[in-house]
Amino acid sequence: MNNWHRLVWNQRDALLAGLQVTVEVCVISVLCAIVGGLVLCLVRMYVRPLRPIATVLIEFFRATPIVVQLLWVAYAWPELFGWPNSFFDAAWCALAVQSSGYLAETFRGGIEAIPRGQREAAFSAGMSPVLVFRRIILPQVLLSSAPSIVNQFTVIVKSSALVSVITVQDLMFQSQKIVNISYEPIEILTATAAIYIVVIYLVSAAGKALADRLRMSYGIAAR
Amino acid sequence: MSNSLREFFDLGIFWEYRSVLLRGLAVNFYVFLAAAALALSVGLGAALLRISRLRILRTLGTLHVEIFRNAPEYVMIVWVHFVLPLLIGLLLHTRFEFNPFVSAMIALGFVYSGYFAETFRAGIEAIPIAHLEAARSLGMGEGLVLRRIVLPQVVRRMLPESINQFISLFKATTIVYLIAVPDLMYQVSMITQERMRPLPLYSGAALTYFAIVLMVGSSLRVLADRWRARIVA
Numbered sequence: 177m178n179n180w181h182r183l184v185w186n187q188r189d190a191l192l193a194g195l196q197v198t199v200e201v202c203v204i205s206v207l208c209a210i211v212g213g214l215v216l217c218l219v220r221m222y223v224r225p226l227r228p229i230a231t232v233l234i235e236f237f238r239a240t241p242i243v244v245q246l247l248w249v250a251y252a253w254p255e256l257f258g259w260p261n262s263f264f265d266a267a268w269c270a271l272a273v274q275s276s277g278y279l280a281e282t283f284r285g286g287i288e289a290i291p292r293g294q295r296e297a298a299f300s301a302g303m304s305p306v307l308v309f310r311r312i313i314l315p316q317v318l319l320s321s322a323p324s325i326v327n328q329f330t331v332i333v334k335s336s337a338l339v340s341v342i343t344v345q346d347l348m349f350q351s352q353k354i355v356n357i358s359y360e361p362i363e364i365l366t367a368t369a370a371i372y373i374v375v376i377y378l379v380s381a382a383g384k385a386l387a388d389r390l391r392m393s394y395g396i397a398a399r
Numbered sequence: 400m401s402n403s404l405r406e407f408f409d410l411g412i413f414w415e416y417r418s419v420l421l422r423g424l425a426v427n428f429y430v431f432l433a434a435a436a437l438a439l440s441v442g443l444g445a446a447l448l449r450i451s452r453l454r455i456l457r458t459l460g461t462l463h464v465e466i467f468r469n470a471p472e473y474v475m476i477v478w479v480h481f482v483l484p485l486l487i488g489l490l491l492h493t494r495f496e497f498n499p500f501v502s503a504m505i506a507l508g509f510v511y512s513g514y515f516a517e518t519f520r521a522g523i524e525a526i527p528i529a530h531l532e533a534a535r536s537l538g539m540g541e542g543l544v545l546r547r548i549v550l551p552q553v554v555r556r557m558l559p560e561s562i563n564q565f566i567s568l569f570k571a572t573t574i575v576y577l578i579a580v581p582d583l584m585y586q587v588s589m590i591t592q593e594r595m596r597p598l599p600l601y602s603g604a605a606l607t608y609f610a611i612v613l614m615v616g617s618s619l620r621v622l623a624d625r626w627r628a629r630i631v632a
Contacts (some may be wrong), residue, residue, distance in 0.1 A: 240609050338471075
């Protein structure tokens with residue numbers, strides 16, 4: 177118990193700072209993944225000349241392992257596009273890229289599930305395509321894909337442990353730093369694993385409850 | 400920009416090291432096979448615990464599933480490689496170490512056993528109870544019912560979902576290079592340090608995994624659909 181106090185409790189500031197970085201990376205990247213997934217899905221469905229590019233990108237993002245993508249974004253993108261300039265940007269960007277591919281396919285399913293009649297009714301009421309998308313399609317798609325978005329968020333949190341590989345100072349980075357100083361891995365690594373498991377469990381339980389409640393209150397039955 | 404684009408398509412350096420890289424890729428497949436075998440057997444065990452009649456066993460099964468499904472693979476690999484041997488050493492009063500390959504197999508196998516347990520359980524629960532009653536009334540023992548009646552149907556039902564899980568497991572094998580298992584990514588990072596040209600090397604690695612996952616994944620899905628159609632129909 178003494179060891180736990182010395183190695184874990186006394187290091188709580190470092191661990192909390194790491195947890196904060198983890199949360200920042202995950203929240204930024206899930207928001208970007210939703211936007212990126214929507215853009216990819218819309219381009220794939222409605223912009224005919226760019227469709228092959230969007231399809232290849234979606235498949236590429238979905239089929240490449242996250243650590244490969246992380247290194248690719250961190251080391252190859254700066255040479256290719258001149259961005260990202262910091263490893264923090266590379267970290268959330270790589271996580272977002274992976275999830276946007278999955279979310280694009282979910283959104284496509286959601287859009288295709290909306291009855292044609294609704295779109296036709298909106299058009300005949302004089303709405304512009306942008307307005308139809310914003311008022312009729314988008315709300316329904318976001319509601320019907322809420323469970324997948326929650327699921328992707330937990331995937332992002334799980335993969336975010338890997339951003340320590342490119343020296344982003346997240347929870348995993350901080351705990352490995354403590355191990356490298358103290359040479360006593362048992363307590364600190366066990367505590368880190370427990371923190372991750374509890375956080376991800378809570379995120380997925382809370383996310384599921386939230387998604388179900390939203391869907392219930394808008395009349396879509398919970399699965 | 401045009402310079403770096405040219406370098407992106409200049410995968411010559413990737414080709415130059417093909418024998419080393421291929422050996423690395425083989426290691427990926429070994430890790431995958433070992434972890435998949437472990438995940439399937441532990442997953443089946445956990446699924447059987449979760450549908451057991453004893454509450455304590457059910458709780459144990461649920462605990463197993465929730466812990467391993469919510470654990471990040473990287474954290475588990477680090478924990479198994481650096482903590483588990485110390486704990487075993489404390490118990491046995493000796494110095495104890497895992498080969499990185501063994502750590503990778505245990506960590507990935509246990510993480511994915513959580514997912515497979517849920518797939519198995521869904522498959523088992525979808526079997527009509529009448530099948531079990533009929534088999535028991537013919538005098539089959541529990542083991543025989545499981546082997547002859549339950550598992551063949553479960554395998555067929557869980558095939559589509561388990562293909563997805565096998566693909567994620569294969570993708571997850573890329574992180575084993577972080578504990579120095581000499582897989583493809585390990586070789587790529589070694590060559591990068593030697594030649595200082597990250598762009599073609601990391602792009603080549605990404606394209607290689609992309610091609611493998613896409614081809615193996617889609618052909619597995621086609622094969623599985625055909626096999627299911629032949630047996631079920």
